[in-house]
Amino acid sequence: MIEDLLIINESGSLLYNWHPPGFVSNGKEDLLSGFLTALNSFATVERGEDIKSLKLRETQIIFEKHNELFQKLTFVITSKNEELIEILHAILHELMEKFPKLFHDSLNKEFNGLITIFRKFDPYMEEIIKSYGLDLLDNARKQVDEGGNLKAIIYLEPKGGNIFYIHAKHYVNKDKISFLIPLITSSAKLLYNNNLHEDLNWILLNTVHNEILLVEPREKIIIIRQYQFSEKFEKAFLSLEFFGEKDKYIKKPKKLIERFEGLKWDPKIKQIYLVDIFGKVLHSKVFDETYDCTEYIPETISFLTSSKKTSEEIFNKVLFNASIVGMKITTICMNFKNFCLTLIGSVADLNDFNEIQSICIDIFKQLL
Numbered sequence: 325m326i327e328d329l330l331i332i333n334e335s336g337s338l339l340y341n342w343h344p345p346g347f348v349s350n351g352k353e354d355l356l357s358g359f360l361t362a363l364n365s366f367a368t369v370e371r372g373e374d375i376k377s378l379k380l381r382e383t384q385i386i387f388e389k390h391n392e393l394f395q396k397l398t399f400v401i402t403s404k405n406e407e408l409i410e411i412l413h414a415i416l417h418e419l420m421e422k423f424p425k426l427f428h429d430s431l432n433k434e435f436n437g438l439i440t441i442f443r444k445f446d447p448y449m450e451e452i453i454k455s456y457g458l459d460l461l462d463n464a465r466k467q468v469d470e471g472g473n474l475k476a477i478i479y480l481e482p483k484g485g486n487i488f489y490i491h492a493k494h495y496v497n498k499d500k501i502s503f504l505i506p507l508i509t510s511s512a513k514l515l516y517n518n519n520l521h522e523d524l525n526w527i528l529l530n531t532v533h534n535e536i537l538l539v540e541p542r543e544k545i546i547i548i549r550q551y552q553f554s555e556k557f558e559k560a561f562l563s564l565e566f567f568g569e570k571d572k573y574i575k576k577p578k579k580l581i582e583r584f585e586g587l588k589w590d591p592k593i594k595q596i597y598l599v600d601i602f603g604k605v606l607h608s609k610v611f612d613e614t615y616d617c618t619e620y621i622p623e624t625i626s627f628l629t630s631s632k633k634t635s636e637e638i639f640n641k642v643l644f645n646a647s648i649v650g651m652k653i654t655t656i657c658m659n660f661k662n663f664c665l666t667l668i669g670s671v672a673d674l675n676d677f678n679e680i681q682s683i684c685i686d687i688f689k690q691l692l
Contacts, residue, residue, distance in 0.1 A: 325410065325462050327402045329385070329425060334434055340423070340442040342449050344458075384409065385582075388416045393424055393431045394534045400485070408613040411456055411479065411488050414544070415622050418452055421582075448574040455543035464549065465491050477552040482506055488545060496550060505548060508630050512648050515627055522650040528677050529631055530684070531641035532558040537634075538677055560643065561688055566660040576647050580663065581607045587690050595668035597621045601629075615653055617668050628657040628664045645684045649675060658684055 329342040337531030379385075383406050390397040399419050401412050423445060424431055430441060439646040453459055455481055467474040468491055475494030478501060481489060487501035513524045527539040561567075584598055586609060594612035597605050631646035644660045654674035656667040665687070674680055 325405060325458060325676050326415075326453075327404065327410070328400070329397075329419075330400040331419070332398045334398075335435065336338065337437075337439075338433060339397075339439050340445055342446070344453075344462075354665055362555050365682075372609055380383065380680060386412055386416060388420055390420050390424055393428070395431045395691060396431050397431070399423075403457055407489055407491075411458070412414060415456060415458075419449075422448055422452075427592075434502075448476070455545075455547055456544050457547045459485075459539075460547075461615045471685060473551045473553055474549060476548075479547040479552070480505060480546040480548065482509070482544075484654075492550070494538060494550065494552065497638050499527065499530055501548065504634045505537075505539055505546060508627075508634055509539060509546055511625060511630055513541070515623055516648060516653075520615075520650060520653055525649045525671070527677075528645075528647040528649070529635055530644045530646070530677075530681060531635050531639050532561045532644045533639065533641045534644075535639050536639065536677065536681075537638070557644075557685070557688065558641070560692065561644065564660070564688075564691055565656055566663065583691065584665065586686060590686065592669050592673040592679070592683065593667045594670065596667040597668075599664045599666055600624060601625060601662050601664070614670075617653075621666055624655060624657055624666050625664060627655075629655065632659060636661065644688075645680070647677075647680050656680055656684065658687065 325344055327343070329340075331340040332340060343666040348506070348670050354608045360584045361510065368442050379528050384403055384406050386401045386409070388399045388405075390399065397420075398484055401416055403409075403412055426445060426448065450459075461477070464474065468477060471493065472654060476490065476496045478487060478492075478496065478498075479489040480502060483506065485506045487502055490496060491496070508529075509524070509527065516522055516524050522630060524541060526541075527537075529537040529539070534553040534557070536549075536553070536556055538549040538551065539549040540549075540613070584596075589596065589609070594610075595617060596613065597606075597611045597617075598607040599621060602664035603625045605621055608621075620635035627648065628643075628646060632643045635641055635646075645656060647657065649671060652670045652671055653669050656669070656674070658665040658667070675684075
C-alpha cells in the first residue's frame with residue numbers, strides 16, 4: 325500500500341500530500357520533501373541524471389518529474405510493498421496527468437506560498453486509489469494471511485491479463501486466470517450493457533468443490549478473490565440425474581419441468597427460467613414483473629457456457645453456479661449440464677456471494 329504521496333515543486337515546497345485512511349503520519353512530510361529535493365538536485369548536478377527510485381531497508385521511494393509548467397514538479401510515492409511497484413508507477417503517471425491539468429493556472433506561474441487550494445485534489449486521489457483497488461488491498465492481505473476462506477487476491481490488467489499483483493497462500497493457476505478472466509469479464513459486461521443497459525458490478529463463479537472466484541472489474545484493473553470453503557457437495561451434486569443419462573431430459577423436457585415445478589423458491593428470487601443449452605426457455609415463473617428479461621434470458625447461456633469452461637480450466641472442476649451482479653439486477657445461472665436454471669433478483673436483495681451460495685445450495689438439496 326502507499327504510505328506517502330508527495331507532490332513537491334523545484335524549490336522543495338510541499339504542495340500536496342496524501343496518506344491512506346488510518347495511516348499515522350509522523351508529521352515530517354516537509355522535512356522529507358526537502359531532503360528528497362536536495363538529493364535529487366545533487367544527483368542532477370553531480371551525475372546529470374534524475375533519481376527514479378530509492379531503496380531503503382524496508383521502504384521503496386519512487387520519483388517522477390513533470391517539467392511542462394512554470395513550476396517544475398516532482399511526484400513521490402513511498403511504499404513498503406515492493407510487489408506493488410508496477411501499480412504504483414501507473415498511479416504516478418495518472419497523477420502527473422490529472423494534477424497539473426486541474427491546477428494549470430496556479431502551477432504555470434511563480435509559487436505564491438499558498439497550498440490550501442491543492443486540497444481540492446483529495447476526491448480525485450480517492451478515485452484513483454479506488455480505480456486501482458488499493459482501498460481494499462491491506463484488508464484482503466490480512467484475510468489471506470489469517471488462513472480463512474480467502475486464499476488469494478489477484479490484480480489483473482483488464483485487456484492483456486498481465487498480473488499486476490498477487491498475494492496467495494494457495495495454488496493459483498496464474499496462466500489460466502490471466503487468459504480466461506478478462507474474456508469472461510468482457511463477455512459479462514457486454515451481456516449486461518447490451519441487454520439490460522446497466523454496468524457490471526461483479527461476477528461469481530462457484531465449483532462443485534466449493535471453490536469460488538469473485539471477479540470485480542474496476543476502472544484500471546480486475547480484482548480477483550479466490551476462496552475455498554470447507555463444505556463439499558461435489559459427489560452429491562454430480563449424482564443428480566441431470567449429470568447421468570445424456571438424453572433423458574432432452575427427449576422428455578416435460579419430466580424435467582416436473583422436477584422444478586414443485587420447488588420452493590426463496591422470496592428474494594423474482595423470476596425463474598429453465599433454459600436448454602440452445603437458449604430455449606422450457607419453463608418460467610415470474611413473481612415480480614419489475615424487470616423485463618424475456619429477450620435477455622436466452623443470452624445467459626453464452627455466459628454459462630464460458631463459465632463452465634473457465635471452471636474446468638482453472639480448477640479442473642464442474643461448475644456449480646455462475647452469477648452476474650449489475651447495478652440493479654442479479655442473474656444467477658445454475659449448471660445442470662444440458663440445462664440452466666436462471667434466477668433473476670434485485671441487487672438490493674442479492675449483493676452478497678454468501679447469500680447467492682445459500683440459495684443455490686437450497687435448490688440443489690431440494691432436488692436430491
